[in-house]
Amino acid sequence: MTDIGTTGTAAGDEPPRTALVFPGQGAQKAGMGQAWRDTASWPLVAEISEHTGTDVEELLLKADDETLRRTDLAQIAVFTTEVLAHREAEAAGLLGEVVACAGHSLGEYTALYAAGAVPLAETARLVAARGRAMRACAERSPGTMAAVVRLGPEVVRTLVARVQEDGGQVWIANVNAPGAIVVSGTAEAVDRLAGLAVESEGKVIRLAVGGAFHSPLMAAAADELREALAAVRFAAAHTPVVANTDARPYASGEHWRDLELSQLTSPVRWEECVRTLAGELGCVRFVELGPGRQLTGMIRRIVDGALTVPVESAAALAKLTAPEPR
Known part of the structure; x- marks a missing residue:
């Protein structure tokens, strides 16, 4: 059970099969954007702000914890930091041989983006629509x-x-x-x-959550999200993403509208998702991209000997990719 940088192989060895994993709502915290403020990818914050109609820079740098507990704002903030982490890790050559992606609840949307299933603009708009639908539903059906x-x-x-x-x-x-x-x-x-x-x-x-998520009490949110999902162009083929609702890998966009609607009212089967990544898909290295190390801890409890690479900040990424001393 090891945290590991770069690819974790000796010269001449085959690169380890890697899964990219993305945390969900609950990983947010005040000032979470400072970790990426000085990176080359920071202009993506303005781009996501335009797509979502939200001042994301304000959220990432100045919002307090109470503000970030609001479901719609929390989801945009977490999604944005995950996109930044993914872009920076990709540019640094950390990702290696990616054979699959998965995300916990909200993180599944970032996984779809990273897998090439949905462009950034449409993913950002979808995340914003999902957050609004879930918040409105929770206000009508408290939980x-x-x-x-x-x-x-x-x-x-x-x-x-x-x-x-x-x-x-x-x-x-x-x-x-x-x-x-x-x-x-x-x-x-x-x-x-x-x-x-x-x-x-x-x-x-x-x-400390804003509603009874992943339960039948979110049925109205699924109804509201249906229209937003209908407008999304999913790729015909993409890197496999293991779905929360059934822990099965999907590599074509035809399934995701139904899967994301079901996800709102169904359990997140994260333990099974990780077992699918490690077993059926043969992943031995798990790169967690986003705030915190929550998924890293879960993966270590699920897969014996998993190589885990948490990327929660630019500083952590720099340490992971620094040349080894001779």
């Missing part, structure tokens, strides 16, 4: 999310079913890694599940 740790998926499914049998609206929203599951639903139902989890020797951590 919350919570992480359930120290319990396996079968136990959590049983507890969810118990709450549902009593009329509670709660569902599994993310299966992130062994013992790391997130539930989503109304505040009352999540509280009831939290009590049951503690009785089963689990632990529940409430998440």
Whole structure:
């Protein structure tokens, strides 16, 4: 379980099969753009601002944590930093032999961009539309999310079913890694599940999110996003992207409208996505592009011996690509 720079090979060896992975909403923090402010890719911020109708530079450099908790703004901010990280890592020659991409929730949109499935302008507009739809839906159908740790998926499914049998609206929203599951639903139902989890020797951590994401309570958001997705030109062929909803790799654009609509109301099967990348697609090196190292930690828990390359800042990238001392 190693953080590794460049390509991780000795001279003459085959380059390792690499997956690019992108984190989702929740990775944002105040001042997150400072890490990329002095890079050659920074003008992309103005470009994304134009496409989204949002002052992204203001978001990345001056917005406080409270502002960045707003769903639509958080998604644009995280997406932009991921695009910057991808462009800079590509220019530095860090990416290597990329055989597949994947992203966690929002990060799936950056994965589609990096895979060549959607141009930057259309991806940015789609991210903005998604954020607006999710925020509006959450205001109409309030909800919350919570992480359930120290319990396996079968136990959590049983507890969810118990709450549902009593009329509670709660569902599994993310299966992130062994013992790391997130539930989503109304505040009352999540509280009831939290009590049951503690009785089963689990632990529940409430998440500071703006709604019950990846649950049926987001159905109205899917309806609103449908029109925006219909206007997008997906590439006929692209680098495979492993989808959140079914953990299957897709290399053609024909599937993504339905997959992204389903993603809003279905669980993110991240653990299975990583197993598909490592198993079926043979990826041994995982480059995480964006703020924080959340996915790196999950991947290490899922794949024994995974080579992980977190790229969260220009400084980290410079360190990863610096020539080795002789």
